[in-house]
Amino acid sequence: MSRSTKRLLLAGLLLLGFLALLNPGYSSASVEGPNGVVRSERFTFGPSSLFVYTRVVADDSTVQIEHR
Numbered sequence: 001m002s003r004s005t006k007r008l009l010l011a012g013l014l015l016l017g018f019l020a021l022l023n024p025g026y027s028s029a030s031v032e033g034p035n036g037v038v039r040s041e042r043f044t045f046g047p048s049s050l051f052v053y054t055r056v057v058a059d060d061s062t063v064q065i066e067h068r
Helices: 003-022
Strands: 025-033 036-045 051-058 064-067
Touching: none
Parallel strands: none
Antiparallel strands: 025 036, 036 051, 051 064
């Protein structure tokens, strides 16, 4: 293997490792309530979903919960 091929392989492995660490995720759920639609959104980042951001929003009312 030439030296430039080894460098390209190493750079590719580092890029894959970095992207695996980010591991972004998104989930959403909606429920029809008496005052309108209540929506929950969850964003996760990092290894094993280390960083989590949860947001619950109820339309047509004043309920809004955010958790970081």
